[in-house]
Amino acid sequence: MTHVNPINEFALGVCYYPEQWPEELWDDDLRRMKEMGLSIIRVAEFAWSVFEPEEGVFQFDLFDKVIDLAHKHGLKVIIGTPTATPPAWLTFKYPEVLNVTFDGVTLQHGLRRHTNYNSPKYRELSARIARQMAEHYCDHPAVVGWQIDNEFNCEISEFYSEADHLAFREWLQRKYVTLDKLNEAWGAVFWNQTYSAWEQVFLPRPTAAPRQPNPHQALDEKRFISDSTISYAEVQAKVLREAAPKQWVTTNGLFGHLDSHRMTDELLDFFSYDSYPQFSTINFDKNEENPLLDRGWSLTLSTTRSISPNFCIMEQQAGPGGWVNRMDMPSPKPGQMRLWTYQSIAHGADMVIYFRWRTAAFGNEIYWHGLNDYHNGPNRRLREAAQIGAELAKAGPHIVGTRNRAEVALVRDYDNEWDGEYDIWHGPFSWKSSKEWFKALQHQHIPNDVLYMRSGTTLADLQRYRVLVYPHPAIMRDETAALLEQYAESGGTIIFGCRTGYKDERGHCYMRPFPGAAARLVGISVEEFTQIKGTRKPATIEWKQGGGEATTADLFNDVLTVESDTVEIIGKYASDYYAGKPAVTRNAVGAGSAWYYGAVFNEAAARNVIGLLGLSSPVANWLSLPEQVELTIRDGEAGPLYFLLNYAEDAAELILSEPRTDLISGDTLQGSVVLEPYGVLILT
Structure with missing residues (x-):
């Protein structure tokens, strides 16, 4: 479908669960929201039993009252289809809808996401509740849009019910047509796994090793799960398009x-994401050098932007977070909630809804704190949200619809992500390299995008960027390599790391010299390679003059041989038995x-490459920034907006050599400017 951004004015809102609170609170809640500058609420994504307390018996009184009250107070409403948490009557009467684990354990009622996408009965009942709700609210003046389900594949992203095994078999028959082609794709002759009847084919199941499926089967499994999820979402999207054509459709997640x-x-008007930056501060690797912590969340927001240039944050962290028995995040410090809100906006959000x-x-989730505490009285988070509401009432119209600008893209693809979950010879490397590149770009104030290589990716998509960083694409089709070659020929720079290009789309290793499909493009071959593990220490790389200081070569090393006279050696190994051999x-x-x-x-290595490429910050000629401040740029008809975000507990000094206006305060700034801890500026 062709996407036209349906968000024509900036929206700041909050998730609201009236079914959890006495009715006498509702009117006061909604009044206070409006006074704080909020304009939209999200409701109902977990309320199936409220709408359908018995099979086929539908009631709307509770949400009719709430949505009417929201309209009275001038608030818009997003309704979630409640299919992430089915009613107890449903799972009791139709146990075939329940999901089953890899080990064969049937998940029972009591949490969420315990169903499977391929149960015909669950699809039927999901479509019915979505239709009942859509037909009831399609003309309500407060309702502007729909969220399908909630966080697809959160909690669990594997499905092994009987319905899933049957659907996988049908999916494979459509994909391969014959068993001979399936056996070839899965390399089934290895370890005598050859299938002679379709009934013998299943999703991965427990084997002699605790969990060691055929790797090609495991890759197809991930593709199948994705297709199943999209097919299930389509069941509801079709209903919503038919019954509520004037309202937009989204879903939230990134799982x-x-x-x-x-x-x-195929299905949505725009994508939505749930942003909890403190996950990156409580789960970080304590051995990581120079971690970005909550600033690193911007990489995930960049990924969200690759899906939908203008997106919604359906859940923005608004306080300390945690479940009773897991996820114990501390309280955001004063200013951090505001910082994280603008972080989302800086990366493309035109709608932000607090959770x-x-x-x-x-x-x-009694410890997953919202804006209000249990006592419902004033607190710091409410005051901070009200400040943001007042700021965005003025700044929002200038932001909405603008698009992010970047010259560098970090490149990914789903095949390598899914294959790399199982294949430890390349999977762990991609996230590491992307994160390190992101750090280097962030610290030098060079904005970047994330770009997914897909079957429909065009040369024009690539040519939007001066530099593409595609760190470890083990799976690479010849067609992809040819497209990247066209990009380079037209003036672009493509950067690969080790373990590039040696597998086809089935996950088979090419019977060619490494780097396989990329060999002609890079003009080298891999003489040999080694893991850096156990007693093996990282080698040292010496870079050409002007390339920066020596760096370590971590985790995995390819020893290179030059195969073309158009190749220049940028760096050589300076230690271990391959000292003197080309490394870059x-x-x-x-x-x-x-x-x-x-x-x-x-x-350090990424910084060296950046220096040799001559990349610099797009504001270098008029703005000096310390490393602790993030820069992003959103372009619109009125010109660029420069978002500056200080992630540190210390103030940051900025030097502006020319006057600029801060969109938030309206102040004109020049010379030395102090940006307070967790502070934000939007310069025009």
């Missing part, structure tokens, strides 16, 4: 085993170039 790009293209209005007094090369390709870095990137 595993789901091609969110395809789902958005949640009031902290739950019962259930698993640059191949001239038409008007551009293709780099090969024979290791897993760290920030």
Whole structure:
């Protein structure tokens, strides 16, 4: 579908669960929201039993009252279809809808996401509740849009019910047509896994080793799960399009085993994401050098932007978070909630909805705090949200609809993500290298996008960027390599790391010299390679003059041989038995170039490449920024907006050599400017 951004004015809102609170609170809640500058609420994504307390018996009184009250107070409403948490009557009467674990354990009622997408009965009942709700609210003046389900593949992203095994078999028959082709794709002759009847084919199941399926079967499993999820979402999307054509459709998430790009293209008006930056501060690797912490969340927001250039944050962290028995996040410090709100906006959000209005007094999420505490009285988070509401009432109209600008893209694809979950010879490297590149770009104030290579990716999509960083694409089709070669010939720079190009789309290793499909593009071959593990220490790379200081080559090293006279050696190994051998090369390709870095990137190596490429911050000629401040740029008809976000507890000094106006305060700034801890500026 062709996407036209339906968000024509900036919206700041909150998730609201009236079914959890006495009715006498509702009117006052909604009045206070409006006074704080909020304009939209999200409701009902977990309320199936409220709408359908018995099978086939529908009632709308509770939400009719709430949505009418919201309209009275001038608030818009997003309704969630409640299919992430089916009623107890449903799972009791129709146990075939329940999901089953890899080990064969049937998940029971009591949490959420305990169903499977391929149960015909669950699809039927999901479509019915969605239709009942859509037909009832399609003309309500407060209702502007729908959220399908909630966080697809959250909690669990694997499905092994009987319905899933049957659907997988049918999916394979459509994909391969014959068993001979399936056996070939899965390399079934290895370990005598050859199938002679379709009834013998299943999703991965427990084997002699605790969990060691055929790797090609495991890759197809992830593709199947994604297709199943999208197919289930389509059941509801079709209903909503038919019954409520004047209201937009989205869903929220960004979880595993789901091609969110395809789902958005085919089913949604825009994508939505749930942003909790403190996950990156409580789960970080204590051995990581120079961690970005909550600033690193911007990489995930960049991924969200790759799906939908203008998106919604359906849940923005508004306080400390946690379940009764897991996820114990501390309280955001003064200013951090505001910082994280603008972080989302800086990366493309045109709608931000806080989770949640009031902290739950019962259930698993009694410690997942909202804007209000249990006591419902004034607190710091409410004051901070009101400040943001007042600021965005003025600044929002200038932000909405603008698009992010970047010259560098970090490149990914779903095949390598899914294959890399199982294949430890390349999977762990991609996230590491992307994160280190992101650090290097962030600290030098060079904005970047995330770009997913897909079957429909065009040369024009690539040519939007001066530099593409595609760290470890083990799976690479020849067609992808040819497209990247066209990009380089037209003047672009493509940068690869070790473990590039040696597998086809089935996950089979090419019977060619490494780097396989990318060999012609980079002009080198891999003489040999080694893991850096156990007693093996990282080698040292010495870079060419002007390339920066020596760096370590971490985790995995490719030893390179130059195969073309268009290749320049940029760095050589300076230690271990391959000392003196090429480690970093640059191949001239038409008007551009293709780099090969024979290791897993760290920030120092990425900085060296950035220096050799001559990349610099787009504001370098008028603005000096310390490392602790993030820069992003959103372009619109009125010109660029420069978002500056200080993630540190210390104030940051900025130097502006020319006057600029801060969109938030309206002040004109020049010379030395102090940005307070967790502070934000939007310069025009």
